[in-house]
Amino acid sequence: MKIHAVLSMLVFLMLFTGCDMFRKIAGRPTSAELEAMKEEIVAADAKIQELKSKQQRQADSLAIVDSIRRMKAEVHTVSEIGALYSTNLDHKYYIIVGAFVKESNAEGMIRTVSDAGYIPVRISINKYTAVGICPSDDIEDAFLLLKGVYREPFCPADVWILVNR
Structure with a gap:
């Protein structure tokens, strides 16, 4: 009977509390924390792409100025x-x-x-x-x-x- 009660309690906990409780107990990030991390990564990637694009535009401009210089203009x-x-x-x-x-x-x-x-x-x-x-x-x-x-x-x-x- 005790085993039945313990198993029922475990099933109840798993069904109604989700795995965030177990993740928290294990010291792992919860789903909310994982979502926040994902948003930070997406924002950082967007910033990196913006910087790469700006750097490419500058490199293109320098190449054009160099080409103009080679033309002796x-x-x-x-x-x-x-x-x-x-x-x-x-x-x-x-x-x-x-x-x-x-x-x-x-x-x-x-x-x-x-x-x-x-x-x-x-x-x-x-x-x-x-x-x-x-x-x-x-x-x-x-x-x-x-x-x-x-x-x-x-x-x-x-x-x-x-x-x-």
Whole structure:
């Protein structure tokens, strides 16, 4: 009879208290603790993926800048050239195909690039009028556009990329 009562009690405990009681007695984490650990791991994995993605974007940008350097093209920021420009630029990157003191020379380049199918942007930098084409907000796009401009017959040897910060 005692064995019957003990067995009945064990069956009752197992059916109505779940295995968390036994896990707690054994010093193991309960299901709630396991769920919390799982959520922490998922959050940590998401953070790691975000950091890897950011690191990959930086590596891609560095590779593009290196490719631009190998092409012997230059990248200048507005502040590097001491620019007090009066043009309101809507994009971050512009390919500059010429900077002219004489307005007539700038007009000639504007006509040339327009005839080639590009939309020129006149950029006033100090006493110069620069002719920019292929505006872009992404360095990768700017690099690909620069490669295309290099193939154009009007492209000068000293073409460069303006970074509008």
